[in-house]
Amino acid sequence: SAVISQKPSRDICQRGTSLTIQCQVDSQVTMMFWYRQQPGQSLTLIATANQGSEATYESGFVIDKFPISRPNLTFSTLTVSNMSPEDSSIYLCSVLGLADNNEQFFGPGTRLTVL
Amino acid sequence: KNQVEQSPQSLIILEGKNCTLQCNYTVSPFSNLRWYKQDTGRGPVSLTIMTFSENTKSNGRYTATLDADTKQSSLHITASQLSDSASYICVVSDRSGGYQKVTFGIGTKLQVIP
Numbered sequence: 001s002a003v004i005s006q007k008p009s010r011d012i013c014q015r016g017t018s019l020t021i022q023c024q025v026d027s028q029v030t031m032m033f034w035y036r037q038q039p040g041q042s043l044t045l046i047a048t049a050n051q052g053s054e055a056t057y058e059s060g061f062v063i064d065k066f067p068i069s070r071p072n073l074t075f076s077t078l079t080v081s082n083m084s085p086e087d088s089s090i091y092l093c094s095v096l097g098l099a100d101n102n103e104q105f106f107g108p109g110t111r112l113t114v115l
Numbered sequence: 116k117n118q119v120e121q122s123p124q125s126l127i128i129l130e131g132k133n134c135t136l137q138c139n140y141t142v143s144p145f146s147n148l149r150w151y152k153q154d155t156g157r158g159p160v161s162l163t164i165m166t167f168s169e170n171t172k173s174n175g176r177y178t179a180t181l182d183a184d185t186k187q188s189s190l191h192i193t194a195s196q197l198s199d200s201a202s203y204i205c206v207v208s209d210r211s212g213g214y215q216k217v218t219f220g221i222g223t224k225l226q227v228i229p
Contacts, residue, residue: 004158040221041221042119042204042219042220042221042222043159043204043219044219045217092158092159094158103149103161103164104149104161104206104217105161106151106158106159106160107158108157108158109156109157109158111156
């Protein structure tokens with residue numbers, strides 16, 4: 001299994017500011033993802049964080065709003081830029097395990113509130 | 116469009132009772148189905164994972180079933196405990212072109228009361 005930590009665990013931010021969320025995995029993994037979980041909603045994939053190249057964004061998400069870095073196989077950051085109250089959500093880092101079943105592991109999440 | 120629907124949306128049961136949560140999906144081509152438990156304020160934690168050829172899998176008091184023909188799955192919780200209070204999310208993966216994509220259900224919010 002993979003153990004994932006995220007920082008910060010929660011934050012309250014002002015409209016118009018930016019927040020960078022860090023994700024650290026205890027082992028090298030190929031696939032890392034960032035998800036958003038809005039209140040009462042299912043998880044929505046924001047992007048796949050690619051090591052050494054630009055992230056792959058899902059429809060509705062753009063790099064200017066959610067820049068992602070992945071400098072190595074154990075670490076990634078997601079920045080939520082120019083925040084508005086609609087960005088209030090839980091942001092989750094996720095990785096795929098190396099076993100054949102491709103089990104997916106999730107970090108504890110970062111609870112973001114934008115005022 | 117791939118979809119995963121869960122029912123009920125929420126459920127309250129007495130401690131010690133059993134319950135069953137349902138998941139219907141339209142994901143194709145099917146790769147695997149997973150049930151996750153998500154405690155409030157935490158990330159989802161995997162309970163079971165099943166591939167096409169598996170129709171039942173247990174993890175302690177949790178038993179998941181899969182009917183790939185009808186595209187339905189259930190999660191049965193036996194002798195519920197207060198710590199079972201959480202959201203239970205059904206997640207179905209497809210493998211189109213060798214790249215795994217996942218579709219999440221909205222979850223069933225379970226509350227176990229004394």
